Amino acid sequence: MDVANIARRLAAGELHYALGRFETVRRGYSAIRRLAPSLRRPSWPPPPTMILPATLFPSVRTNDAVAALKRDSVAFGFDLPPSLVQEIVDFAETTPIRTRGSERLFRKEDVRSGRLSDGTPVVLAMAPDPMECTAIRRVCRDPAILDAVTAFLGYKPRKTIPRLFWSFVTDVSDAERRRLGQTIDWHFDVHDFHFCSAAFYLTDVNEGAGAHALIRGSHSGKSIRMLLGSANTTEREVLARYGRDRMMVIEGPAGTGFLEDTSCYHKAIAPKDRDRLMFQIWFS
Numbered sequence: 001m002d003v004a005n006i007a008r009r010l011a012a013g014e015l016h017y018a019l020g021r022f023e024t025v026r027r028g029y030s031a032i033r034r035l036a037p038s039l040r041r042p043s044w045p046p047p048p049t050m051i052l053p054a055t056l057f058p059s060v061r062t063n064d065a066v067a068a069l070k071r072d073s074v075a076f077g078f079d080l081p082p083s084l085v086q087e088i089v090d091f092a093e094t095t096p097i098r099t100r101g102s103e104r105l106f107r108k109e110d111v112r113s114g115r116l117s118d119g120t121p122v123v124l125a126m127a128p129d130p131m132e133c134t135a136i137r138r139v140c141r142d143p144a145i146l147d148a149v150t151a152f153l154g155y156k157p158r159k160t161i162p163r164l165f166w167s168f169v170t171d172v173s174d175a176e177r178r179r180l181g182q183t184i185d186w187h188f189d190v191h192d193f194h195f196c197s198a199a200f201y202l203t204d205v206n207e208g209a210g211a212h213a214l215i216r217g218s219h220s221g222k223s224i225r226m227l228l229g230s231a232n233t234t235e236r237e238v239l240a241r242y243g244r245d246r247m248m249v250i251e252g253p254a255g256t257g258f259l260e261d262t263s264c265y266h267k268a269i270a271p272k273d274r275d276r277l278m279f280q281i282w283f284s
Contacts, residue, residue, distance in 0.1 A: 029193040030154030055144040065148040073264035078257035087135040097125040100181040114170020123180040130164035157283040167276040187232040189262040192284035200257040202277040210276030214266035
């Protein structure tokens, strides 16, 4: 059990970490946020309306996407057009990047066989400011994504956090991967009191190229042990709880996109054949 860690984070003011893991809390938080606008006095003059671009995903139906999230923890159909993919890839290949916890900047071309020239291993490397990319700003404002996220959360998200990162093929141990921030173990997220994410492959991805794996529907039905223990768990425990038939490995060509309720169990499969570039947006 991880009660001590939960208590420590509560003492640090991270109330969401203790409570956001419970589905009833997430639902209750949504209900409160839906009521909140009606409890406020109207402001005057009214705030200007943001003019949103036409959606990149005209075939997406909000109700279907939300139903899939609530049933399977994942909703597909948010594939990016090739021109936009290329724009983000060009940005990611030329912008300075860095590993977690380090201020040292380098570029993608500086990584050879998962290491820098001085031998430093690079498992993950992130762009410090992905919003410098016009295409990323465009996706973050897409009305189909925002409509689906708003309908799922029950309120317009207050936080939109983009993340653009490379996962490199490297020969380091699993222990080193964990130390360097690669989430290769089954876990669920607790970013806030309620949350979800959008994710996009920007390179072709199969199981050997850093695929994302999840347990469908595991945002619900966690045992008390899972809820009060560590957010990480073993494959044996998660499959015993949900069954192997619920495990999904998401593969697809560059541009493949999906929404995910990341309170489900999920993990990254370490790339073995080629480097992976991924773009995520955290909403809460």
